[in-house]
Amino acid sequence: AQTVTQSQPEMSVQEAETVTLSCTYDTSESDYYLFWYKQPPSRQMILVIRQEAYKQQNATENRFSVNFQKAAKSFSLKISDSQLGDAAMYFCAYRSARGNSGYSTLTFGKGTMLLVSP
Amino acid sequence: KAGVTQTPRYLIKTRGQQVTLSCSPISGHRSVSWYQQTPGQGLQFLFEYFSETQRNKGNFPGRFSGRQFSNSRSEMNVSTLELGDSALYLCASSLGRAGVNYGYTFGSGTRLTVV
Numbered sequence: 001a002q003t004v005t006q007s008q009p010e011m012s013v014q015e016a017e018t019v020t021l022s023c024t025y026d027t028s029e030s031d032y033y034l035f036w037y038k039q040p041p042s043r044q045m046i047l048v049i050r051q052e053a054y055k056q057q058n059a060t061e062n063r064f065s066v067n068f069q070k071a072a073k074s075f076s077l078k079i080s081d082s083q084l085g086d087a088a089m090y091f092c093a094y095r096s097a098r099g100n101s102g103y104s105t106l107t108f109g110k111g112t113m114l115l116v117s118p
Numbered sequence: 119k120a121g122v123t124q125t126p127r128y129l130i131k132t133r134g135q136q137v138t139l140s141c142s143p144i145s146g147h148r149s150v151s152w153y154q155q156t157p158g159q160g161l162q163f164l165f166e167y168f169s170e171t172q173r174n175k176g177n178f179p180g181r182f183s184g185r186q187f188s189n190s191r192s193e194m195n196v197s198t199l200e201l202g203d204s205a206l207y208l209c210a211s212s213l214g215r216a217g218v219n220y221g222y223t224f225g226s227g228t229r230l231t232v233v
Contacts, residue, residue, distance in 0.1 A: 035221065035222075037224075042226060043206060043208075043226050043227045043229075044224055044225065044226040044227070045208060045210070045222075045224035046224075047221040047222070047223070050221055091161065105151065105163045105166060105174055105176070106151070106153075106161075106163070106210075106222060107163075108153075108160060108161040109160075110160045111160065
């Protein structure tokens with residue numbers, strides 16, 4: 001079974017600074033997808049960024065980028081120019097790419113609470 | 119495009135009662151998944167439905183059940199409620215197509231409190 005580990009329960013950053021959230025995972029599969037989700041107090045999980053394991057290039061979405069190290073099974077999220085609105089719980093998630101039947105569930109880490117100060 | 123709609127947003131039930139939660143996915147999405155979120159256990163997968171068929175089920179007791187209708191709307195039911203069932207229940211919809219890195223779109227959840 002796959003596991004996802006987020007070793008930082010809480011991180012703090014000042015506005016305009018850069019912060020990196022860590023995520024490691026364990027899998028025996030070679031093809032899979034990785035995601036970072038953000039959950040603000042409104043409770044809705046919002047997709048921040050996604051990465052296909054077969055792609056060597058790291059995904060980037062505006063101020064959000066990942067450092068995907070497949071051999072090390074590491075998938076960290078970098079937030080540049082942090083804003084007050086970035087404050088939320090961030091979850092790293094894994095999904096197998098083996099197709100639909102029985103393998104399309106998301107496995108989540110425990111989350112990292114990001115605090116942003118002015 | 120409307121998002122994923124979950125109703126109700128809040129619910130308070132008594133131990134032993136049963137509850138039904140509803141989820142309307144994004145139009146065109148055929149897959150609906152349910153997750154339970156608690157402070158202690160985090161996010162745990164409950165089940166997934168695709169085209170009215172349950173494709174996968176998490177490690178939850180039989181008191182937790184669900185179904186999906188022909189319009190892709192889904193309901194989950196919890197019978198004989200226990201205090202430990204208090205949680206945020208999140209629904210996620212997706213295209214559900216193989217070979218596609220679809221992200222899941224989540225609703226805002228139903229906060230269930232069992233007293």
